[in-house]
Amino acid sequence: MKQFEVNFDGLVGPTHNYAGLSFGNVASLNNANAKSSPKQAAKQGLAKAKALADMGMVQGVLAPQERPDIAALRRLGFTGSDARVLESAAKQSREIFLACCSASSMWTANAATVSPSADTADGRVHFTPANLTNKFHRSLEPQVTGNILRGTFANEKHFAHHQHLPDNEHFGDEGAANHTRLCSNYGQAGIELFVYGRHAFDTSKPAPKKYPARQTLEACQAVARLHGLDDDGVVYMQQNPDVIDQGVFHNDVIAVGNQNVLFFHEQAFYQKDAGFKELQAKFGSEPLHFIEVPTAEVSVQDAVKTYLFNTQIITLPSGDMTIIAPTECQENEAVKRYLDKLVTLGTPIKSVNFFDVKQSMRNGGGPACLRLRVAMNDQELAAVNQNTLINDTQFARLNAWVDKHYRDELGEDDLRDPQLLIESRTALDELTQILKIGSVYPFQQG
Numbered sequence: 001m002k003q004f005e006v007n008f009d010g011l012v013g014p015t016h017n018y019a020g021l022s023f024g025n026v027a028s029l030n031n032a033n034a035k036s037s038p039k040q041a042a043k044q045g046l047a048k049a050k051a052l053a054d055m056g057m058v059q060g061v062l063a064p065q066e067r068p069d070i071a072a073l074r075r076l077g078f079t080g081s082d083a084r085v086l087e088s089a090a091k092q093s094r095e096i097f098l099a100c101c102s103a104s105s106m107w108t109a110n111a112a113t114v115s116p117s118a119d120t121a122d123g124r125v126h127f128t129p130a131n132l133t134n135k136f137h138r139s140l141e142p143q144v145t146g147n148i149l150r151g152t153f154a155n156e157k158h159f160a161h162h163q164h165l166p167d168n169e170h171f172g173d174e175g176a177a178n179h180t181r182l183c184s185n186y187g188q189a190g191i192e193l194f195v196y197g198r199h200a201f202d203t204s205k206p207a208p209k210k211y212p213a214r215q216t217l218e219a220c221q222a223v224a225r226l227h228g229l230d231d232d233g234v235v236y237m238q239q240n241p242d243v244i245d246q247g248v249f250h251n252d253v254i255a256v257g258n259q260n261v262l263f264f265h266e267q268a269f270y271q272k273d274a275g276f277k278e279l280q281a282k283f284g285s286e287p288l289h290f291i292e293v294p295t296a297e298v299s300v301q302d303a304v305k306t307y308l309f310n311t312q313i314i315t316l317p318s319g320d321m322t323i324i325a326p327t328e329c330q331e332n333e334a335v336k337r338y339l340d341k342l343v344t345l346g347t348p349i350k351s352v353n354f355f356d357v358k359q360s361m362r363n364g365g366g367p368a369c370l371r372l373r374v375a376m377n378d379q380e381l382a383a384v385n386q387n388t389l390i391n392d393t394q395f396a397r398l399n400a401w402v403d404k405h406y407r408d409e410l411g412e413d414d415l416r417d418p419q420l421l422i423e424s425r426t427a428l429d430e431l432t433q434i435l436k437i438g439s440v441y442p443f444q445q446g
């Protein structure tokens with residue numbers, strides 16, 4: 001049986017914008033109110049997905065959410081026609097309005113936690129959408145995310161879909177951004193590393209002081225239970241609270257893994273020695289590559305600024321690993337120096353590829369945020385909705401779809417324009433036909 005790691009990148013939606021919504025996410029706060037370019041953002045995303053497909057990787061896409069979220073605004077008491085809902089929300093409560101316009105579903109690393117069939121008790125691939133409770137704008141995502149995942153992985157024999165965890169800070173769950181799977185081979189049972197920011201029930205345990213810890217240990221444990229993971233295949237580690245306070249709002253801003261490699265910053269984890277010992281013991285006799293980047297070579301600030309660790313490490317068909325990094329890493333002297341050295345260290349990582357994903361970086365998301373990893377065997381891959389996979393035809397269709405529907409530039413005032421809502425819904429309706437994922441959006445459900 002063949003095995004793959006398939007990366008599902010989030011398509012950027014037609015109302016891509018910067019609202020400065022994520023307290024604790026430095027880039028998001030710094031770029032509030034800047035004008036965005038939905039067309040360029042969507043094309044940057046598609047170009048990255050296509051480049052990975054051209055490297056021989058299996059690459060898919062996940063549909064974006066409908067924004068502005070009229071249904072959420074109605075739930076909050078705004079009434080009348082859609083145009084009236086937009087107008088009164090924008091006028092009466094700018095913050096609520098902007099949150100309901102957020103582009104944040106493009107970061108599919110936060111869409112869900114995924115456990116491949118080799119790790120689960122019933123031999124199916126398990127998905128739990130992240131509840132994203134810590135940020136109001138993100139908490140609007142899980143329901144539609146679940147619909148999109150069901151439309152993309154539409155086969156009960158191979159895929160199990162769970163409801164997101166209870167919407168409460170005790171079970172704050174940010175999905176795959178805090179979850180790393182280590183394995184010798186994608187198709188063999190691996191070790192699932194869950195990283196949390198705080199304990200929900202035991203407040204005597206360390207926690208960040210300035211910025212929020214979005215993920216709890218209790219949420220990680222619930223997901224592991226739902227997915228039927230064996231205790232011998234799971235490790236929980238705490239994120240260093242001090243780096244959360246320096247802007248590391250998800251673990252994937254400071255660590256990334258692939259197969260037998262864990263690449264991380266010296267300050268990433270709390271009590272790392274014990275955690276790594278457990279990882280190695282559960283992994284077995286084959287040694288893991290723990291690639292630690294010292295603070296003396298790359299500061300936490302530089303890591304956050306350049307997203308050195310929000311890179312993708314992928315295994316190419318040749319068996320070598322390469323890093324997919326944002327161009328910001330090339331432009332920072334210390335980070336560039338480190339990457340030049342890294343490929344000579346004799347680890348499985350042999351090369352670095354740089355991509356321009358600035359439209360995502362400005363909201364605090366690098367290449368790794370843009371993708372949800374799903375390890376599958378060939379039978380499972382055949383059961384995936386094939387229209388969601390990128391090949392030359394689908395790439396061309398999606399690019400043409402963006403050209404037809406997306407605006408070149410978007411500012412805050414445009415978001416309340418009822419014409420933009422009509423344009424976006426027309427675009428998304430057409431997208432569900434291109435991807436054949438069914439009626440996933442509230443506006444399609446009448």
Ligand SMILES: NCCC[C@H](NC(=O)CCC(=O)O)C(=O)O
Binds near residue numbers: 025
């Ligand atoms: N994995 C990357 C997630 C980035 C995301 N940014 C945002 O939601 C910012 C949106 C804005 O500011 O408009 C977040 O912080 O959860």
